[in-house]
Amino acid sequence: MTGDQNVLRVRDLRVHYGTGRGDIIAVNGVSFDVRAGETLGLVGESGSGKSTTAMALLRLVSPPGRIVGGTVMLHGEDLLAADERTLRRRRWSEVSLIPQGSMNSLNPVLRVGDQIVDVIRTHEGRARGAALTERVTGLLETVGLPPRVMRLYPHELSGGMKQRACIAMAIALSPSLIIADEPTSALDVVVQRVVARTLMEVKDRLNSSMILIGHDMALQAHLVDRIAVMYAGNIVEIGPVAEIFRDPRHPYTRHLIASVPSIHRRKPIVPSELRFPDHGRGTLLSRGRQMSSRRRPVDLYEVSPGHFAARADDETWAVTEEDPTHA
Amino acid sequence: MRGLTWGYVARRLGMYVFTLWLSATIMFFIPRLSGDPVEGMVARITMQSGHVAGGEELIAAWRERFGLDDPLFVQYLTYLRNMLTFDFGYSLANFPTEVNSLIGRAVPWTLGLLTVATVLSFVLGTVIGALLAWRRTPRLLRVLMPLSLTFTAIPFYILGILLIYLFVFTLRLFPVSGGYRSGLTPDAFDPAFVNSVIQHGTLPALSIVVASMGVWALGMRGMMITVEGEDYLTLANAKGLRPGRILFQYQIRNAMLPQVTALVLGLGGLVGGTVLVEYLFGYPGTGALLYQAITNADFTLIQGIVFILILTTVTAVLIIDLVYPLLDPRITYERR
């Protein structure tokens, strides 16, 4: 991987969730790059740490979670080490966020237009009224919303419209990276397709990079260039999407792909669960020993150029029929 | 039309009229429940002060004055008409002074004190509550502020007594009672008079403010913390907005909404407390007048004051409710 092409370089990112009895490892030393113009899919099931990773990139992990280490280099600048002011400037103008569940992501007491204007004013200073209106209208048009949406309040929009308003807001400053956290998971399939199309269109238009977080492998198959599969805070496999689907190496990746039902092929249902005791969900580090007992990140080996996977010959990756329960 | 809709206004007005009618009706029937209202009242005073001068004549005069010998519904209709036209008749204890003129003199004082104290305590309490929950608040403030909230638990009246003891009796910083120094003529443009009003009003206002501020502060703090967990606040942070903008437009604006509801529900209590504080400080408002009316068994005066107090509160609530949709655009959609 050549460094110059990378918009984002994440190294050894660690996030812990503090509890009274010690820390839960949410993100266990994750490393990955996002190249210019590409869409990276970050997939995993609930508790895999994919959303936490995304929020950590923006330094938005909220208590009881906290970032305990790593670097997030955006265009060569470490966001985790940046001071508040710099961080605030980089947010949105460089990295924007399309949140999970846009239902509650818009401020209910501000008009949609004002919430978009907010980012423009904050990052670009005062703008003239008419030009500003035109710009917001243009943004809304880009995502297929009529200009009048500008003057509406969030509760007056349907779910799909809200999500599109969030997309319009995310592209307002032409950021080089857009983080989309399950942008369509709350939508009906037909609306999901429309929103997915909008998302890809605006991304292409801006030529920005995108991290698309999701759990739906089918959706990922069509929308991303590369996929990173997360399990229990680790990236266990990462590579070009076609490669991953054609030749999944890690048992967890195989399991994820296999468990997606298809409408074209009826296949037997294989109920299975993976158990990875050493990095299982809710692993607790005992209090006071958080730092010393850090777990080593999972080692990845190169399957083929650009396709990496964790060694899975370890017995702990056996497929079992048990449901993982947290201790 | 967003914000205020006619349906919402009509519903609120309906509630307003209904509340007034219900309170007026309760006040009409209460005295008549226990038989003869006049005798009950006189009996009470006799109990208290041992003897009422000219008790018999008083009862007879009352009966005539209030048409107590008419059929009940005639009395009721007359009563409603009188209430509607603010015709409360003559004060029984200060005949031939009209109840209206007594109340008229007292109401501006009460309204003034109540408004100043309510606005002050609401604003201060809300700001303190917001600061308590804000991450950037200096540590010192965070430690000191909760202490002041302890006063919340103490009723206005008791706090007023403490203030009198401390500032009037011990430190002699403030005048004992009344609304202004005796000898001055009420004149809003006379600096001496205004100064005196402020001096006399400080302690009563202080006891209301200090005692009620904490309620708003606690409520605000709770709401700020709740809002902090909301997705739109995370997004506001992701947007790189300035902390001040996030605090005011995203966090406080949303946390304020339940505060306003709390204000609506708390106004009745504030009015009640103000009445007691006024009585305690001998303030020339409705509180002192009400106490006087009770000790004098001034039937008409009590009725008049209580009706005006209710009217004031309910009207204030109506105004807040009509403003509310402007703060929260969702409100008029609630009943869909």
Next chain:
Amino acid sequence: MPEPLLAVRGATKVYGKRQNAVTALRDVDLTIADGAASITTIAGESGSGKTTLADAILGFTGLTSGSITYRGRDLAGLSRRGRLEYRREVQAIFQDPFGVYNPFYRMRHIFDVAVRRFDLAPDKRAAQRLVDEALAVVGLRADEVLDKHPHQLSGGQRQRMMMARAYLLKPRLIVADEPVSMVDASVRAMILDIMLRLRDEHGISFLYITHDLSTAYQIGDDICILYRGEIVERGETRAVIDAPQHEYSKLLIGSIPVPDPEVVWDLDAPVSLTGESARTP
């Protein structure tokens, strides 16, 4: 001709009055045969009326017009005893595997209540045997789950407990209202597998209510596609999904992404049927 297990005829449900009226269901007919157990899918998007239909069948809401009969007897005219029997024979599992458990009680509570209300066992030991058996069917062990509080279990365990509870009553029909839409892929497979086993090994029919056609494709026998309160297409699941006839069915099926990057997902296909509009008064 034998009586069907469940028959819904002309079911119509209107919420609200006059100008605010919203028709959630319009003249819906549905039959589940009494013979061999089957899985009948009701598929539709939010607002299609599928949950209203489930609620009506479960007796949580009444119909504006139409009837629901269970083995020839109209639900509306059931005696107290008849209703209890219906409750026992027609059970349900729901979408949210957390909210269905009362946070005040331990997991055991939902079994205790069912045993008590339906008088399933003469004594505690017999009851425990029944519960153990039901848990075994869904692959859980009593000592691992019964004395825990709901928040101490994983989503998959909670969802399976709900299925065990339904199984405990030995019902003829289970209304499964979006049972897999809030769980992870791995749990989803487990739940679908249990549904199949209950159908094949225990003769329990399902009314599978979902927005997810691909899972229906995997396990469903018959399917009804519901659109704005009306059934627009029905038939054998694979026949309908492989060759949809109605415009809406085509749109719905065309919108589903296929888990294969080689297959082109036509993002630009028309979406005329779902004209989204702002919800302004």
Next chain:
Amino acid sequence: MDPTLTRIAEAEIEAEEAGARPASPWRNRKLVAGAVIVGVILVSTFIGGLVWDTTLARAATSPLNLPPFWVDGGSMDHPLGTENSGRDMLALIVVGSPTTLRVGLIVALISMLVGVVLGFLAGYLGGAVDAVIRILSDTAMTIPTLAIMIVIAAYIPEMNATTMALIIAVFAWAGPTRMIRAQVLSMREQGYVRMARLSAVSDTEIMFREMLPNLLPYLAASFIGGMSGGILAAVGLEALGLGPQRVPTLGMIVSQAIEGSAILRGMWWWWGFPAIILMVIFIGLFLIAIGLDEIANPRLRGART
């Protein structure tokens, strides 16, 4: 945030703080402090009634206007002094405190019971019943109830503590009703209520066995709110001379002290002792209320100030 991880973390915090679920309310320091304060007052007035002669609370049983024993002119015969009608302060307080608390208890009990009944009726039945109850409680919430209580009290020829408590209770139901109605409305939509209905559980059983236990923190909060609200209203009526005439209450003692110009005469013990006890009671109840609030809304607990 990842909801699963957050939930795990929260569950761990909870487990850490409370050992097991349901979280033991006695882990909350504010709640415990408040309960201890109120408990001490109850116990000490009870003991006081055993060791001190309560007949001294009657007029003209003692010398007039004596200061407490540690002030010049005071004596151990009347350790907390006497007031201007010859009543012993200690005896007054020993008799007055439980009366005041009783008023609070009666108000709290009645208002909570009425709140449960009306709140469940409104929330569970809905429809016209709900509309009527909602409008009435909204009305009762917005009017200054002290004003109406004054009217009522003014016509009661002979007031005693119980009557006063009943009058106050008549106006104290609206708050609990509103709160319980809101809770029932949201609980009615919960999955576990549907689940109970699937198990053929009757409506009454759903209300009392499924819903009510989850309301316990709210009921406790409403009970405490009722107590302090009741005592507050009582103090208000008493201040205006509308309190019970024969049996002393704390508020009545203060009110008489104010009437007797105790502040300006420097007789601080006359109003001071009952006022302090009242304040301590209010602060105790306040602490309990905050503690209960934190138990019902765990988020508040996480953000300690």
